[in-house]
Amino acid sequence: MTRRRAVRLALAGIAALVVTGLVAGMVMTIVYLRRPFPEYGGEVALPGLRSPVTVVRDSRGIPQIYADDAESLFRAQGYVHAQDRFFEMDLRRRVASGRLAELVGDTSGAVAADTAVRTLGWRQTAEQELELVAPSTRVALDAYAAGVNDYLRGRSLTELSVNYTLLGLGTRLPRIDSWSAVDSLAWFKVVAWQLTPRRTDELDRARIFATVKDVARVDKLYPGYPYDEHSPVIDTTASRRATVTGRAMVRAAGTERAAVGGEEDVTFTSGAAYALSTDGGQDAVQQARQVLDAVPTLFAGNGAGGSSVAVSGDLTSTGSPVLAADVNLTTALPGVLYQVGLHCRNVSPTCSYDVSGFSTAGMPGVLSGHNTRLAWAISSANIDTTDYYLEIVLDDSYLREGQVKPLDSREEVIQVAGSSAVKVVVRSTGHGPLLSDVDNVSPVDGEALTPGQEPVRLSGFGVSVAWTGSRPGRSMDALLGMNAASSVQQLRASAALLSAPALNVVFADVGGQIGYQLAGRVPVRRAASGDSPLPVDGTWPGSGWESRDGWIRYVRPVRLPAVVDPPEGFVVSAGQATTGRDAPVPLSGTWDYGYRSQRLRTLVTQAVKDGRQLSVEDLDRFQTDTRNGMAAELVPLLLAQKVDVFTREGQQLLRGWDYTQPTDSASAAYFNAVWAELLDLTFADELSDGTEPDGGDRWSEVVRQLLKRPRDSWWDDRRTPNVIEARDEILRRALVQARLRLTSQLGKDPERWRWGKPHSVELAGRPLAESVWPAPMRWLLDRGPYEVPGGPSSVSAYSWNAAGGSFRVDSGPAMRMTVDLADFDQSRWINQSGVSGHPGNAHFDDQIDDWRAGRSKPWAFSEDAVREQKDDELRLVPAT
Known part of the structure; x- marks a missing residue:
């Protein structure tokens, strides 16, 4: 050879x-x-199941569950959630319980995440809540857990999710525990926490204050709500009338007292200003902020919110109400919500559910949807339900009204895959846990997780947190009660049981009523006067050593704002202020500033003015409107700037622009680039380390106010000490920088720019940082990037972080739904991805294209309509 x-x-x-x-x-x-793909057809025998259950799935795999009793119904819901989403559920309960490091080791900061969550104490609160729920709710929780465990029984990790297979390549995986009712309640705590809006604003104000040393300048970055330009959800007159109509309905809910008692109108001055002026106070604030940042974002993050519109039958083509809604949450794969129908074959007091909507895998029921009588949608109410307190800490004690009180403490042990366990000592004041104390960790067996790390015992200033969800409540009773409600009165009575989060509830019923209800605990804070240098209304950290600086109670449910059948014939809720300036119940909120809500109001009122009867298709289309809420204010000023020829080629794109932001718009691309550069040029010299402007609704209002003050000190760039910049100089620079930026990214010819190219969304099937997953396998788990329209100040709120250096979307509509109260089978819905959490499954990503294109799909509800769309049928039967 x-x-x-x-x-x-x-x-x-x-x-x-x-x-x-x-x-x-x-x-x-x-x-x-x-291997993990579930069987959607056939018959499965379940030990202990009370009666047979049928699960009918359509061509998109969406299950409609039919049962003879509530226990079997919720057991089947647990079973199908586990079929499609168990890895997601397991991850959720681990985050909720501070047990993430057991699964992934210390990769991706899991120990820091677990330490933060153990400090916040969500699982402890969930355990206490289990003792408070109604007997029927306990049945639902236990049945749901039994259904999850039915599916787990006899299956290995690789038969549950390919995610376990991939994780197992790098570490030895722990045994999967059975699901429990507490797991569901603990996950509800995560949902509540992440729907608590702008929960770090107080800490960020304090950090900005450390830089600018001027309370007035800081307050310019947190402007009041623009009532003259943007309407609240309900006006004062309507809220007073609604409070009266709701009084008898919620009397049984009673009045809850906050942790700190006393009289209301007390005059005092705050000592927090002194603490914030010290290095020790600022160090404590910084540490607290880092703790909160360590909590993984699994449900809602930057740009979270939602919009809901209910229109009375007087304004619709069918003569019955139409309700349309979306909710803006973290973009992920699978999407954070799950479509499902829960149907008692014969609705009765013992089996009262005939409901369909959007659930979250890990707990029973649906969050938003409709039953045979009512439709409702929930979203964050943007009420300030979280307060932070600077505490004077003395070793194992703290100061309160001149008295030294012992800190409560408990020990937590965090198991870490592939490493030594870690012990955490959680210490708490009367307000809540000390977030600035989380460095107080030590190895269980003497081998430090980080060589040289020593436990820290803080003496000096600390930061504690009070949150309405930290006190046990009956939120699960509220959720399931709303699912089963057969009247507006019952829906509102159920909503009155909600503890956390504070929610907007927009509703409509088949009898023609529409309305709005604020639900959840709302703290009552003391009114402050005198010479206090800082407000004590919850917008700044309080002084924990003064009992006068705290909550005295919660607003009674009977007094929470509500309206039924408003005179104008519609309700719009999109995170804006709940009531007007002179509302009978003052609310401290971290509102969106009304750009989205006002656009929705304009779309509805314009249709009415034109004499058009609104249809399901109209309301469906309104949800995907892309008009930029800030552009009308800013564009005329941008066009007035004199720039060079090169920059003028971009500037001219703004002339004649209609302010909409479809993916193929060159004008939208340039405007958003200018917006990002404007924020950077205006604020980057003084804001950093997480306080930079993200470009959302608040920053639109900040800039709108600054535009009226061309020589405000915020326009000046402190990095140019010999020059004092004014508004027009910054606008001109933003035009120039945006032209250069897009030329680099999209090419020299502005006419060929596309907004969708940089403004895209990647749906990551990796709920943890990339380092957890083997790089060659990521293509299995992720989808995209996809071009998407809109932006943070538009109804179609595909939000991006202006401080992040790109236009990549990090939150968006997790779902959209439009409910026709005249014929539920004519309703429409869409999810972010699909019902399946299994990569490669046909239903893993089969809704993405419609979701990003703004389309929706028919939503069958009646059993006849469901069976017409049947693709698979699974029977769950009692084992003999």
């Missing part, structure tokens, strides 16, 4: 081995990918 032939044969052999290896790898990938 010649040398050349030998080489050829050797190369051929190597090539064959490579091909064989690739084929084998592909085969194994397919095998492991498909």
Whole structure:
């Protein structure tokens, strides 16, 4: 054999081995990918199931569950959630309980996350709540857990999710625990916490104050709500009338007292200003902020919110109300919500559910949806329900009204995969846990997680947190009660049981009523006067050593703002202020500033003015409106600036622009680039480390107010000490910088720019940082990037962080729904991704294209309509 032939044969052999290896790898990938796929058809016998259950799935895999009793119904919901989403559920309960490091080790800051969550104490609160829920709710929780465990029984980790297979390549995985009712309640705590809006604003104010040393300048970055330009949800007159109509309905809910008692109108001065002027006070604030940042964002993050519109039958083409809603949450794969129908075959007092809507895998019921009588949608109410307190800490004590009181403490042990366990000592004051104390950790067996790390015992200033959700409540009773409500009165009575989060509830019923109800605990803070340098209304950290600086009670549910059948014939709620300036119940809120809500009001009122009867299609379309709420204020000033020829080519895109932001718009691309540069040029010289402007609704209002003051000190760039910049100089620079930025990113010709190219969303199936997952496998878990329209100040709120250096979307509509109260089968809905959490499954990503294009799908509700769309049918039967 010649040398050349030998080489050829050797190369051929190597090539064959490579091909064989690739084929084998592909085969194994397919095998492991498909192994967890559930069976949607056939029959499964479940020990202890009370009665047979039928699960009908349509062509998108959405389950509609039919049962004869509530216990079997919720057991089946747990079963189907586990079929499609168990890895997501397991991750959620681990985050909620501070047990993430057991699964992934210390990768991705899991120990820091667990330490933060153990400090906040969500699982402890959930355990206490289990003792408070109504007997029927306890049945639902236990049945749901039993259904999850039915699916887990006899299945290995690789049969539950390919995510476990991938994680197992790098570490030894722990045993999967059975699901419990407390797991569901603990996950509800995560939902409540992450729907608590702008929960770090107080800390960020304090950090900005450390830089600018001027309370008035800081307050300019947190402007009041623009009532003259943007309407609240309900006006004062309506709220007073609604409070009276709701009085008898919620009397049974009683009045809850906050942790600190006393009289209301007390005059005092705050000592927090002194603490914030010290290094020790600022160090404590910074540490507290880092703790909160360590909590993984699994449900709602930057840009979270939602919008809901209910229109009375007087204004619709059917003569019955129409309700349309979306909710803006973290973009993820699978999407954070799950479509499902829960149907008692014969609705009765013992089986009262016939409901369909959007659930969250990990707990029973649906969050937003409709039953046979009512439709409702929930979203964050943007009420300030979290306060932070600077505390004077003395070793194991703290100061309160001149008295030294012992800190409450408890020990927590965090198990860490592949490393030593870590002990955490959580210490609390009367307000709540000390967030600035989380460095107080030590190894259980003497081997430090980080070499040289020593436990820290803080003496000096600390920061504690009070949150309405930290006190046990009956939020699960509220949720399931709303699911089963057969009248507006019952819906509002159920909403009155909600503790956290504070929610907007927009509703409509088949009898023609529409309305709004604020639900959840709302703290009552003391009115402050005198010479206090800082407000004590919850917008700044309070002084924990003064009992006068705290909560005295919660607003009674009977006094929470509500309206039924408003005179104008519609309700719009999109995170804006709940009531007007002179409302009978003052509310401290971190509102959105009304750009989205006002646009929705304009769309509805314009249709009425034009004499059009609104249809389901109209309301469906309104949800995808992309008009930029800030552009009308800013564009005329931008066009007035004199710029060079090169920049003028971009500037001209703004002339004649209609302010909408479709993906193919060059004008939208340039405007948003200018907006990002404007924020950076105006604020980057003084704001940093997480306080930079993200470009959301608040910053639109900040800039709108500054535009009226061309020589405000915020326009001046402190990095140019010999020059004092004014508004127009910053606007001109923003135009120039945006032109350069987009030329680099999108090309030299502005006419060929597209907003969708930089403004895209990547749906990551990796709920933890990239370092957890083997790089070659990420393509299995992620989808995108996809071009999307809109932006943070538009109804179609695909939000991006202006401080993040790109236009990549980090939150958006997790769902959209439009409910026709004249015929529920004519309703429409869409989810962010699909019902399945299994990569490669047909229903893993089968709703993405419609979701990002602004389309929705028919929403069958009646059993006849459901069966017309049937694709699979699974029977769950009692084991004999």
